[in-house]
Structures are given as structure tokens and as C-alpha cells.
Amino acid sequence: MLKIAFLGAAGTVTGSKYSVTYGSQHFLVDCGMFQGDETITRHNWDALPIPARDYKALILTHAHIDHSGAIPHLVSRGFDGPILCTEPTLDLCRLLLPDSARIQAEQAGQESPPFYDEEDALDALDLMEGHPYYQSCPVMQGVSVTFFDAGHILGSAWLEIILQPLPSWNLDRPVRLVFSGDLGRGLGSMLAAPDTPERADFLVLESTYGNRLHSRTPAGQQLARAVRQTTQDQATLIVPAFAVQRCQDLAYLFEQLLAEQHIEPISVFLDSPMAARAPRVFEEYPDYLSDQACHQLQDCGRLLRYPFLRICENASLSRSIYDFAPPRVIISASGMVEGGRVLHHMRRNLSEPRTAILLAGYQCEGTRGWRLQNGEEELEIDGQLFAVRASVESLDGLSGHADYAEIEEWLADLEQPPRTTFLVHGDLESLQGQCHRLSQQPGWEVEVPEHRQEYVLIADDR
Ligand SMILES: [Zn+2]
Known part of the structure; x- marks a missing residue:
């Protein structure tokens, strides 16, 4: 049988x-x-x-x-x-x-x-x-x-x-x-x-x-549009993303967008201890990467080489993000806004109308990410309610x-x-x-x- x-x-x-x-x-x-x-x-x-x-x-x-x-x-x-x-x-x-x-x-x-x-x-x-x-x-x-x-x-x-x-x-x-x-x-x-x-x-x-069907607009174009708006508004763009792979894909994309002049230089913070450690595993396995990523790694020994990227592995680096004047992009986990450092950034920015939130992955029903995606006007974090005044978009090209x-x-x-x-x-x-x-x-x-x-x-x- x-x-x-x-x-x-x-x-x-x-x-x-x-x-x-x-x-x-x-x-x-x-x-x-x-x-x-x-x-x-x-x-x-x-x-x-x-x-x-x-x-x-x-x-x-x-x-x-x-x-x-x-x-x-x-x-x-x-x-x-x-x-x-x-x-x-x-x-x-x-x-x-x-x-x-x-x-x-x-x-x-x-x-x-x-x-x-x-x-x-x-x-x-x-x-x-x-x-x-x-x-x-x-x-x-x-x-x-x-x-x-x-x-x-x-x-x-x-x-x-x-x-x-x-x-x-x-x-x-x-x-x-x-x-x-x-x-x-x-x-x-x-x-x-x-x-x-x-x-x-x-x-x-x-x-x-x-x-x-995912949007056929390439993820890069969608992301570049949001980044340009954030630069123009001198504001904050928060991208909640899964700590393994999606956070790194995003950081990787920034280098391409800058090289192709789709965006101006902007500070990007990769704020998740897990997302900070994962690239080292990626770099150990060039054979498991795309040809492009593999060549890039062989050329310069690093996978994430966007010059304005700051990887916040420890809490003090994470806290220092707000010492940098906007515009800024914060890529942080968890991807469905259910835990991790992204909660801190949500608390701080959710009610600020110039903030933009770009959801970069699948949102399970009932999660905070799903609520944001569905246009809910208030979001609960640690028992406290926050008015959602930030703009919310889904970056489905990067699914x-x-x-x-x-x-x-x-x-x-x-x-x-x-x-x-x-x-x-x-x-x-x-x-x-x-x-x-x-x-x-x-x-x-x-x-x-x-x-x-x-x-x-x-x-x-x-
Ligand atoms: Zn999976």
C-alpha cells in the first residue's frame, strides 16, 4: 500500500x-x-x-x-x-x-x-x-x-x-x-x-x-516609484518583509535601481537580526544563486553592495535609525507585521500621513499585514490602537x-x-x-x- x-x-x-x-x-x-x-x-x-x-x-x-x-x-x-x-x-x-x-x-x-x-x-x-x-x-x-x-x-x-x-x-x-x-x-x-x-x-x-495573478509591473519599478515619492516628501518608507530571502532581495534590488538611475541615493536600513545574519549563509553558497548574483559575489565578495545600506544587527544600531534625517527606507521583519522590530517602526510612523508602507509578501488572513492591506483604519499593537494615516501599498512584484x-x-x-x-x-x-x-x-x-x-x-x- x-x-x-x-x-x-x-x-x-x-x-x-x-x-x-x-x-x-x-x-x-x-x-x-x-x-x-x-x-x-x-x-x-x-x-x-x-x-x-x-x-x-x-x-x-x-x-x-x-x-x-x-x-x-x-x-x-x-x-x-x-x-x-x-x-x-x-x-x-x-x-x-x-x-x-x-x-x-x-x-x-x-x-x-x-x-x-x-x-x-x-x-x-x-x-x-x-x-x-x-x-x-x-x-x-x-x-x-x-x-x-x-x-x-x-x-x-x-x-x-x-x-x-x-x-x-x-x-x-x-x-x-x-x-x-x-x-x-x-x-x-x-x-x-x-x-x-x-x-x-x-x-x-x-x-x-x-x-x-501578480502585477506584471516589475518589482523594481514599483519599488522605485515608492522610493522617489519618499525622497520627494522627505519621509519614511517602511517595507515589512520576511527575514530570510525577501529582505535580502529588497536590499539587492536597491543597488540595481541606483545603478540604473531609477532612484537617487537614499539611506536604507535593513533592521532585523535574522535578516542581518542570513546574507552570510547566502554568500557561502554561490552555486545556489542566480548566475547574475553569483558573478556579482565572485567580483566583489559581497552580495549586498548598495552603498547607502546599513545593516542593523544589534539593538543600538536599530535605535540609531532615527538619528539619520529623512528620507529613509526601513526594511524590517516580520513580513506580516506580527512581531519583530517592524512593530517598533509601525508604532512610530503609522499615524504619520507622509509615511508609506509597502507590504512585500503574502499576508495571512487575520494578521496585522492583512489588516493594513485591507484598508483598516486602526491597528492594534501591544494593546494600543494606532490610527493608520500612512499610505499602504502591496509590492506584489516581489512575491x-x-x-x-x-x-x-x-x-x-x-x-x-x-x-x-x-x-x-x-x-x-x-x-x-x-x-x-x-x-x-x-x-x-x-x-x-x-x-x-x-x-x-x-x-x-x-
Ligand atoms: Zn516558503
């Missing part, structure tokens, strides 16, 4: 976690944290269908917390198999997982104990193995995985999992299981465009933007996720449609949009799994 259970990112965008049963063995793909309001985060405490120690292995697509953030919890419950991922994913997890444990310790209260501690995070890192792209790696008896570039964040991968036919199956060839992970776009970014699959028997496909047209392009090289395609990692509207569009194409069988739903992919025949 070959079976898959959708333990997360089913009907929602966080908590990616899939349990695969292959004969009498089990493995997991991704083990992410559920993020958002309490109706979602309570799933972090859901029991697994089998004891954690009975899983033989875990395969991880990329380092983002909604894909990796529950691994320490899994390990604290007894999982001790190998965790296979790419080399940069392992290094980014070295930053992200202990940080996630620290954030939980800070936010924990009596009703919400931390999900795991720093020691669990270190134990998890001990089990992780970094592999290069394009090399078949053994997972367990009869199962291997190859990582392909997904172009979403440094080291992100889509997975091709090959399962040898079991004697009980009425099948004499291997089965190919493809997990898209999160798919990027390769547009004006320091990463290359995603590789494309040619064959898949079963496909688990992300659908974050399953019913939407890390492919839209539905780009997903269709990614699928275009498939020799034939998969037997079944499962849509995950999207809100209900996106999933339904994607399902509708794909199902209309000849030969496509599409499912939208519900939370914890199980499917038998191959039944026992003999």
Missing part, C-alpha cells in the same frame, strides 16, 4: 506536513508550524497518526518556519531518523529553529506553553543532513529523493521521490511522487527560476496564489510565490498529467480557483484535501 495523509497546509497556508506510508514504513515530508490565530495554531498540538519514533525519515523542502518549524517538536516526541534537506536549508535552519524556540519562550504564557525549547531545536539540527541539488539520495529501503531548485528561497527545493514497486502492488515500475514545496519565480531576484518536472505519477502542488499562470508554466514540461494532483498551501478561494482551472485541462484529476484527510495512492493487489 502507498498512502498519503495531509497533516497540515490542507485548506490553509501554514503547517505543511505530509505523512507517507510505503508498505510497513512511514516517512514525513515537511514538518511546519501552523501560524496565525488560535483556531490555526492549536493544530501544532495535534497528535500524529502514528508515534513520532515510528517515522523512518523526514524530507524537508525549505527552511521557512511554516515548513520546518515543528521539527524540534517532532524530535522532542521521539523522532530520531535522518532529516534530508539541501545544504543551505540546513544552514538557514541553524539560524531559524533556535530563533523560533527563543521567540516561543518569550511569548509563552500559562495557557500557551512553548511548543519546544532551544535544546529540542539543537537536537533536531543534529539529525539534519544537507545534500546538493540533482543527486539521488537514499531515504529508506526502496525510497530515494532528489532535490530540484524551487527558486523560492536559498536552497529551496521541490522533491522527486522515487518509490520502488512493492511485491504487493500490481505494478512493475517505480512510482514517482513530486512535492512542489513553495515555488518561486526567478524574477529580478538573486535566485534562478525554478527547475521544472517532466514526470510525476502523483503531485502535491502549492496554490498560494491559485486564483490570482516569493508563483501565481497561477506561473504554476501552469511550471507544469508545462510534464509529459502527461499526474494520476492525481493534490492542491495544498492556499486559502480556500485560491485552492478552489486552482482546482477549477487545472480540472478543465484534459486528463487532470485534481483533489483539494481536507485537514488530516488520507488517500490511498496504490492499493495492495496481491
Whole structure:
């Protein structure tokens, strides 16, 4: 029997976690944290269908917390198999997982104990193995995985999992299981465009933007317009962005905009301890960057070389931002304005009409970023209400996720449609949009799994 259970990112965008049963063995793909309001985060405490120690292995697509953030919890419950991922994913997890444990310790209260501690995070890192792209790696008896570039964040991968036919199956060839992970776009970014699959028997496909198209205005143009306005107004531009990849993409873009004279010199502050440390990981892996970024790195030994960039790793540098006269740009995390130093900048600037806010990523429903995007007039931060007088715009040209047209392009090289395609990692509207569009194409069988739903992919025949 070959079976898959959708333990997360089913009907929602966080908590990616899939349990695969292959004969009498089990493995997991991704083990992410559920993020958002309490109706979602309570799933972090859901029991697994089998004891954690009975899983033989875990395969991880990329380092983002909604894909990796529950691994320490899994390990604290007894999982001790190998965790296979790419080399940069392992290094980014070295930053992200202990940080996630620290954030939980800070936010924990009596009703919400931390999900795991720093020691669990270190134990998890001990089990992780970094592999290069394009090399078949053994997972367990009869199962291997190859990582392909997904172009979403440094080291992100889509997975091709090959399962040898079991004697009980009425099948004499291997089965190919493809997990898209999160798919990027390769547009004006320091990463290359995603590789494309040619064959898949079963496909688990992300659908974050399953019913939407990104603006076809290049991100650079959109950003340059906002920067020019900020320069003219002698004001502050705040760009909340995800600490790993999106913050660096933005800082990287500034150099291009200046070189091409789309903007005048302006002070840019990269204000997030995580975003400040991540570029060092990027610089260790030139092979995982786009050709352009790789050449630039080889030329000058640095990836972020915008001359007016100040990276605020520690708190005193962060505090000094306001000693510099405007105009200024502050790039800060978290991307959905749910925590981190960006909250401080929001408190200080939100009610100032000349301030501009540029939201640079996906905003989950219910988050402060989502409220801003939806034009709410007041925003609560630490129990205090702030009138939103700043202008708010979305910089969707820089999204890390492919839209539905780009997903269709990614699928275009498939020799034939998969037997079944499962849509995950999207809100209900996106999933339904994607399902509708794909199902209309000849030969496509599409499912939208519900939370914890199980499917038998191959039944026992003999
Ligand atoms: Zn991601």
C-alpha cells in the first residue's frame, strides 16, 4: 500500500506536513508550524497518526518556519531518523529553529506553553543532513529523493521521490511522487527560476496564489516609484518583509535601481537580526544563486553592495535609525507585521500621513499585514490602537510565490498529467480557483484535501 495523509497546509497556508506510508514504513515530508490565530495554531498540538519514533525519515523542502518549524517538536516526541534537506536549508535552519524556540519562550504564557525549547531545536539540527541539488539520495529501503531548485528561497527545493514497486502492488515500475514545496519565480531576484518536472505519477502542488495573478509591473519599478515619492516628501518608507530571502532581495534590488538611475541615493536600513545574519549563509553558497548574483559575489565578495545600506544587527544600531534625517527606507521583519522590530517602526510612523508602507509578501488572513492591506483604519499593537494615516501599498512584484499562470508554466514540461494532483498551501478561494482551472485541462484529476484527510495512492493487489 502507498498512502498519503495531509497533516497540515490542507485548506490553509501554514503547517505543511505530509505523512507517507510505503508498505510497513512511514516517512514525513515537511514538518511546519501552523501560524496565525488560535483556531490555526492549536493544530501544532495535534497528535500524529502514528508515534513520532515510528517515522523512518523526514524530507524537508525549505527552511521557512511554516515548513520546518515543528521539527524540534517532532524530535522532542521521539523522532530520531535522518532529516534530508539541501545544504543551505540546513544552514538557514541553524539560524531559524533556535530563533523560533527563543521567540516561543518569550511569548509563552500559562495557557500557551512553548511548543519546544532551544535544546529540542539543537537536537533536531543534529539529525539534519544537507545534500546538493540533482543527486539521488537514499531515504529508506526502496525510497530515494532528489532535490530540484524551487527558486523560492536559498536552497529551496521541490522533491522527486522515487518509490520502488512493492511485491504487493500490481505494478512493475517505480512510482514517482513530486512535492512542489513553495515555488518561486526567478524574477529580478538573486535566485534562478525554478527547475521544472517532466514526470510525476502523483503531485502535491502549492496554490498560494491559485486564483490570482501578480502585477506584471516589475518589482523594481514599483519599488522605485515608492522610493522617489519618499525622497520627494522627505519621509519614511517602511517595507515589512520576511527575514530570510525577501529582505535580502529588497536590499539587492536597491543597488540595481541606483545603478540604473531609477532612484537617487537614499539611506536604507535593513533592521532585523535574522535578516542581518542570513546574507552570510547566502554568500557561502554561490552555486545556489542566480548566475547574475553569483558573478556579482565572485567580483566583489559581497552580495549586498548598495552603498547607502546599513545593516542593523544589534539593538543600538536599530535605535540609531532615527538619528539619520529623512528620507529613509526601513526594511524590517516580520513580513506580516506580527512581531519583530517592524512593530517598533509601525508604532512610530503609522499615524504619520507622509509615511508609506509597502507590504512585500503574502499576508495571512487575520494578521496585522492583512489588516493594513485591507484598508483598516486602526491597528492594534501591544494593546494600543494606532490610527493608520500612512499610505499602504502591496509590492506584489516581489512575491516569493508563483501565481497561477506561473504554476501552469511550471507544469508545462510534464509529459502527461499526474494520476492525481493534490492542491495544498492556499486559502480556500485560491485552492478552489486552482482546482477549477487545472480540472478543465484534459486528463487532470485534481483533489483539494481536507485537514488530516488520507488517500490511498496504490492499493495492495496481491
Ligand atoms: Zn516558503
